[in-house]
Amino acid sequence: MSETVFNFSPWRQTGILSAIATLSSFAITGALYLVAFGLDDRFWQALTLALVVPWGISIPLSLYMAKQRTKLIGITQRLQSAQCELRQVNKNLEYKASYDVMTGLPNREAFFNRIDEKRRQRDNNILMIIDVDHFKNINDSFGHPIGDQALILLAKVFRRILRKEDLVGRIGGEEFGVLLSDTSDAEGQIIGEMIRHEIENTVFEPHKGVRHVITVSIGLTSAAPYHERALLMRNADTALFEAKRRGRNRVISFEPGMQAKPRPFYDTAMTEAALSARNSPLSGTRAVWPVI
Numbered sequence: 001m002s003e004t005v006f007n008f009s010p011w012r013q014t015g016i017l018s019a020i021a022t023l024s025s026f027a028i029t030g031a032l033y034l035v036a037f038g039l040d041d042r043f044w045q046a047l048t049l050a051l052v053v054p055w056g057i058s059i060p061l062s063l064y065m066a067k068q069r070t071k072l073i074g075i076t077q078r079l080q081s082a083q084c085e086l087r088q089v090n091k092n093l094e095y096k097a098s099y100d101v102m103t104g105l106p107n108r109e110a111f112f113n114r115i116d117e118k119r120r121q122r123d124n125n126i127l128m129i130i131d132v133d134h135f136k137n138i139n140d141s142f143g144h145p146i147g148d149q150a151l152i153l154l155a156k157v158f159r160r161i162l163r164k165e166d167l168v169g170r171i172g173g174e175e176f177g178v179l180l181s182d183t184s185d186a187e188g189q190i191i192g193e194m195i196r197h198e199i200e201n202t203v204f205e206p207h208k209g210v211r212h213v214i215t216v217s218i219g220l221t222s223a224a225p226y227h228e229r230a231l232l233m234r235n236a237d238t239a240l241f242e243a244k245r246r247g248r249n250r251v252i253s254f255e256p257g258m259q260a261k262p263r264p265f266y267d268t269a270m271t272e273a274a275l276s277a278r279n280s281p282l283s284g285t286r287a288v289w290p291v292i
Contacts, residue, residue: 029046029047029049030043030046030047033046033047097110098110100169100170102148102151102152103151103152103154103155103170104155105155105158105168105169105170105176106167106168106169106170107169107170107171108169108170108171108172108177110169111167111168111169111170111171111177112171112177112229114167114169114179115127115167115177115179115223115229116229118167118179118181119179119181119223119224119225120225121181122181122182122225123224123225124182124183124184124222124224125179125180125181125182125183125222125223125224125225126178126179126180126183126184126185126187126188126191126220126221126222126223127177127178127179127180127220127221127222127223127232127233127236128177128178128179128180128188128192128195128218128219128220128236129171129175129176129177129218129219129220129233129236129237129239129240130175130176130177130178130195130216130217130218131172131174131175131176131216131217131218131240131244132150132151132154132174132175132214132215132216133214133215133216133217133244133248133249134248135147135150135173135174138150138206138212138214141206142206142207142212146206147174149204149206150204150214151170151174153202153204153214154176154199154214154216155168155170157195157198157199157202158176158178158195160198161191161194161195161198162178162180163181165181165182166178166179166180166181167179167181178195179223185222185253188220188222188253189220189251189253192218192220192251193251195216195218196215196216196218196249196250196251199214199215199216200213200214200215200216200249202214215248215249216249217240217243217244217248217249217250217252218240218243218250218251218252219236219237219238219239219240219241219242219243219252219254220236220239220251220252220253220254221235221236221239221253221254222254234260235254236254237261238254238258238259238260238261239252239253239254239258240252240261241259241260241261242258242259245259
């Protein structure tokens with residue numbers, strides 16, 4: 001049998017150890033007495049003491065040890081249980097720190113950290129920014145819980161269409177980011193149209209019998225390993241703005257010279273600084289441009 005004494009219950013161990021101690025004492029005492037005194041009238045008295053005394057000492061001691069071992073086992077089990085709970089809590093915290101709880105997609109920070117890693121592995125990549133058209137109308141007309149359902153539905157569409165090596169994340173309220181690995185500009189345009197078409201034709205019913213058509217605008221740009229993240233986002237955002245400017249529900253690829261998304265505060269500050277410099281009575285004075 002592969003089972004050892006250490007696998008027995010504490011009380012069974014107590015009995016076994018007490019019996020071993022008693023029999024050992026009985027045998028050793030008898031052997032020593034015979035060697036020292038031979039077989040006389042006191043031999044059996046000595047054996048009786050060798051049998052009774054160890055039982056009287058070992059049984060209480062073994063019971064105490066078994067009780068302490070039981071307590072130690074209980075403490076160990078509670079510590080193991082606490083460690084399992086702590087690992088689960090840490091796992092949940094890591095998940096919440098990296099994923100959007102509602103859609104199950106990577107959140108903004110996790111998405112951008114992962115695209116920096118993934119685009120270094122391939123020379124040709126495509127970055128998309130996908131924005132839900134008139135999403136505010138869904139929230140205003142049907143309520144925010146229905147708007148949440150729409151976002152969850154979109155996340156399912158992305159998982160169904162995109163490849164395993166592609167990356168998708170929720171980077172804003174109704175805004176999603178997609179990185180297509182090892183993809184050319186032409187292929188990115190085709191995949192963008194597939195996403196747009198699939199979403200437009202996905203059945204979304206805010207209420208039973210009421211169908212609402214969801215459309216998205218998509219801006220995409222090439223994302224080579226040497227491009228800075230800020231430049232990629234600016235280009236994709238510019239393409240997205242162009243898609244919305246042309247009427248929404250379309251896919252636009254970034255092109256140099258494309259009109260960028262307006263930045264009212266920055267543009268106003270720049271204009272005021274230029275006018276101030278032009279009208280300044282001090283010749284040779286340099287204008288101080290606003291820091292944004």
